[in-house]
Amino acid sequence: MLDPVYYAVSAVMWAWHQLFALLLGPASGAAWALSVVFLVLTLRAVMIRPFLAQMRSAATMRALAPQLAELRTRHRDDREALLRETAALRSAHGVPTLAGCLPALIQLPVFLGLLHVLHSFNRPGLTFEQNAAIANYVFPPGDVRSFLSARLFGAPLSSYVAMPQPLLDAFGGHVERWEVVAVALPLMVLAAVATHFTARHALEQNPVEGPGAAVQRLLPWVLPLGALLGGLFFPFPVAILLYWLTNNAWTLVQQRLVHRRLAAAPPVVPAPPPPPEPVVARKPGAKPVRRHASGHRPSRKRRATAR
Numbered sequence: 001m002l003d004p005v006y007y008a009v010s011a012v013m014w015a016w017h018q019l020f021a022l023l024l025g026p027a028s029g030a031a032w033a034l035s036v037v038f039l040v041l042t043l044r045a046v047m048i049r050p051f052l053a054q055m056r057s058a059a060t061m062r063a064l065a066p067q068l069a070e071l072r073t074r075h076r077d078d079r080e081a082l083l084r085e086t087a088a089l090r091s092a093h094g095v096p097t098l099a100g101c102l103p104a105l106i107q108l109p110v111f112l113g114l115l116h117v118l119h120s121f122n123r124p125g126l127t128f129e130q131n132a133a134i135a136n137y138v139f140p141p142g143d144v145r146s147f148l149s150a151r152l153f154g155a156p157l158s159s160y161v162a163m164p165q166p167l168l169d170a171f172g173g174h175v176e177r178w179e180v181v182a183v184a185l186p187l188m189v190l191a192a193v194a195t196h197f198t199a200r201h202a203l204e205q206n207p208v209e210g211p212g213a214a215v216q217r218l219l220p221w222v223l224p225l226g227a228l229l230g231g232l233f234f235p236f237p238v239a240i241l242l243y244w245l246t247n248n249a250w251t252l253v254q255q256r257l258v259h260r261r262l263a264a265a266p267p268v269v270p271a272p273p274p275p276p277e278p279v280v281a282r283k284p285g286a287k288p289v290r291r292h293a294s295g296h297r298p299s300r301k302r303r304a305t306a307r
Helices: 003-024 029-046 048-063 064-074 079-092 102-121 128-132 142-150 165-169 177-205 212-222 224-233 238-264 302-307
Strands: none
Touching: 003 102, 003 142, 029 048, 029 102, 029 238, 048 142, 048 212, 064 079, 102 142, 128 142, 165 177, 177 212, 177 224, 177 238, 212 224, 224 238
């Protein structure tokens, strides 16, 4: 079902590797590492417009905060009415419901696709020669052999800290676990730090109020654990940690640049319309009061003239 994603991810990575292989050599670990980095940059370049739309929507929602607070006060006992009025307010100001989810929905298939392609280079139960003779999506056997032979500071890009020793031996040449840890651990820490600052900056720009505020304040400390625990105990290869670090570093820089631009030119949100005047019921038998076109009650002299 995800084969189109696997072929697309491997095709972009293959294209970048062909470019860097001309400069650094086909079996260079730096060439393969740069192909992963530029896979991330390609994805984020495609996502610039959705990201800008997300930031504009977030800025508009901040400007609408007083109106949203008024709606919560008015409909505190009617959740359906609150949801309906909130959706109408968002729609009136061009804030789509899925604006905040779109970048994540785009990134998740790419992350899973890259993880699968990296694991497919070194299949369990096969030797180096057997793996090197099998194509991996768009990568021909020659590129598979090149990838398995490449090292980034001594660690294969598809190796991970908890990888069984037989799989480490299948890369060709003797690979010690400490060599993988020496590369993976700094990437884990840097990815966790970038994740922390990204989440903290997002929380500063979009503060959450209400019952979920306490949980939101913990996210800058909880989310980095994904990079640390994932790198230590889960099959997250060195290349995935490199992907994670590049992605979060891009997000952090992009957030600051875009928020600086939005702060210089904040969105213009019209003031809410004034509430309608209450209608006062006329007492039985009382004469109706005729009002001038301007809405004011005519003076006594004008009423006498009208008679």
